[in-house]
Amino acid sequence: MRTDDLIAQLSSGLEPVKSGAVARLLLGAAALGLAGSVLLLLAMIGPRPDLAAAMAHPGMWTKLAYTFAIAAFGLWLVERAGRPGAGLTRPVLALTLPLLAILLLAGLQMSAPGADMPGLVMGRSSRVCATYVTLTALPTLAATFWALRKLAPTEPTLAGAGAGLFAGAAGAFVYCFHCSEEAAPFIAVWYTLGIGLVTVLGAFLGRYLLRW
Amino acid sequence: MIAQEAQYRDWMLAALKGDAGAYRMLLAGLTRHLRSYYARRLDSGAAEDAVQETLIAIHTRRATYDPALPFTAWVYGIARYKLIDEYRRHKRRATVPLEEAGDLFGHDEAEETIARRDVGKLLDKLTPAKRQLVSDIKLDGVSVAEAAKRSGLSESAVKVTVHRAIKSLNENLREELKEERRGDADR
Numbered sequence: 001m002r003t004d005d006l007i008a009q010l011s012s013g014l015e016p017v018k019s020g021a022v023a024r025l026l027l028g029a030a031a032l033g034l035a036g037s038v039l040l041l042l043a044m045i046g047p048r049p050d051l052a053a054a055m056a057h058p059g060m061w062t063k064l065a066y067t068f069a070i071a072a073f074g075l076w077l078v079e080r081a082g083r084p085g086a087g088l089t090r091p092v093l094a095l096t097l098p099l100l101a102i103l104l105l106a107g108l109q110m111s112a113p114g115a116d117m118p119g120l121v122m123g124r125s126s127r128v129c130a131t132y133v134t135l136t137a138l139p140t141l142a143a144t145f146w147a148l149r150k151l152a153p154t155e156p157t158l159a160g161a162g163a164g165l166f167a168g169a170a171g172a173f174v175y176c177f178h179c180s181e182e183a184a185p186f187i188a189v190w191y192t193l194g195i196g197l198v199t200v201l202g203a204f205l206g207r208y209l210l211r212w
Numbered sequence: 213m214i215a216q217e218a219q220y221r222d223w224m225l226a227a228l229k230g231d232a233g234a235y236r237m238l239l240a241g242l243t244r245h246l247r248s249y250y251a252r253r254l255d256s257g258a259a260e261d262a263v264q265e266t267l268i269a270i271h272t273r274r275a276t277y278d279p280a281l282p283f284t285a286w287v288y289g290i291a292r293y294k295l296i297d298e299y300r301r302h303k304r305r306a307t308v309p310l311e312e313a314g315d316l317f318g319h320d321e322a323e324e325t326i327a328r329r330d331v332g333k334l335l336d337k338l339t340p341a342k343r344q345l346v347s348d349i350k351l352d353g354v355s356v357a358e359a360a361k362r363s364g365l366s367e368s369a370v371k372v373t374v375h376r377a378i379k380s381l382n383e384n385l386r387e388e389l390k391e392e393r394r395g396d397a398d399r
Binding site: 001003006007008010011012013014015016017019022082083084085086087151152154211212 | 233260289
């Protein structure tokens with residue numbers, strides 16, 4: 001086909017694009033993925049039996065705030081990575097904030113007088129935590145990839161890593177409702193490891209699945 | 213700031229609201245830059261395919277343009293991605309140096325036509341026989357043996373003739389540039 005004909009064809013019957021189309025697509029995919037992750041958690045292991053009482057514990061809110069902040073900044077990173085020519089510096093810098101906060105809090109708890117350091121780090125579920133976070137994240141990872149494929153990620157590996165980071169944090173957020181650990185050192189190590197695993201998985205898959 | 217930014221951005225914003233006329237002007241304008249960009253990096257058949265692929269990508273992914281960001285950087289991001297994609301498909305090389313968007317918008321077809329015309333003007337200063345040899349060998353890539361057969365000269369005569377012609381062209385060009393500079397200084 002001649003290029004002039006192509007231009008004529010593309011511009012005839014041009015549909016207007018609603019502003020905020022990208023945000024709506026990503027938020028829709030995130031909601032869908034999160035619903036999938038919740039269903040998977042319920043089918044797999046269910047919520048902790050003492051959930052109502054746990055909601056009064058500050059440790060529960062630490063976990064939720066940490067994972068929510070990473071998920072929010074991670075989704076911002078995905079949005080930037082899906083737009084050609086957009087810089088990624090600001091979301092990446094923002095992502096260091098929750099990480100610094102949890103490390104600071106973990107340091108404070110570890111340095112308290114009489115702290116049981118190995119107990120604070122290892123908890124009771126360190127062997128399964130990262131695995132459950134990864135599994136719970138998978139529906140959200142799939143939904144985020146589906147949305148990213150409609151955008152224009154010029155660095156597929158990086159965009160995949162962003163999707164993995166968001167999905168990992170979303171999976172960790174959902175896993176919070178099952179997990180009975182409350183210590184910041186445990187969260188800083190094992191939650192972060194789970195999120196990191198999904199990020200690596202996303203980077204790997206992005207190389208192949210995010211081409212356009 | 214790239215000179216075309218304001219104009220192209222206006223067209224793009226109008227196009228996103230559904231203005232087909234502005235969109236057509238935008239795509240026609242971008243095509244000139246894309247042609248020149250790919251022509252300098254791919255062979256001619258692949259270059260035109262890449263132009264069309266990029267136009268289609270611009271069209272199908274137009275929602276990803278964020279009006280808060282420069283439009284030329286957005287187009288350049290897509291053009292560079294499609295170039296890498298083309299290289300990858302032919303397993304030539306997987307990396308493209310990160311240049312500025314100016315690299316896409318610094319040139320267009322018109323400029324290259326001028327460059328070709330300048331070469332043509334310069335060649336006109338040679339005798340017809342020499343001009344034929346230089347343009348066959350240096351511009352069209354004909355082999356020395358083939359050119360010798362066509363012109364009825366020996367291979368070594370062809371080489372010497374071309375060498376001398378290029379040398380005289382260089383001198384001509386140097387003179388012209390000197391005059392131009394003198395002209396600029398007078399102004």
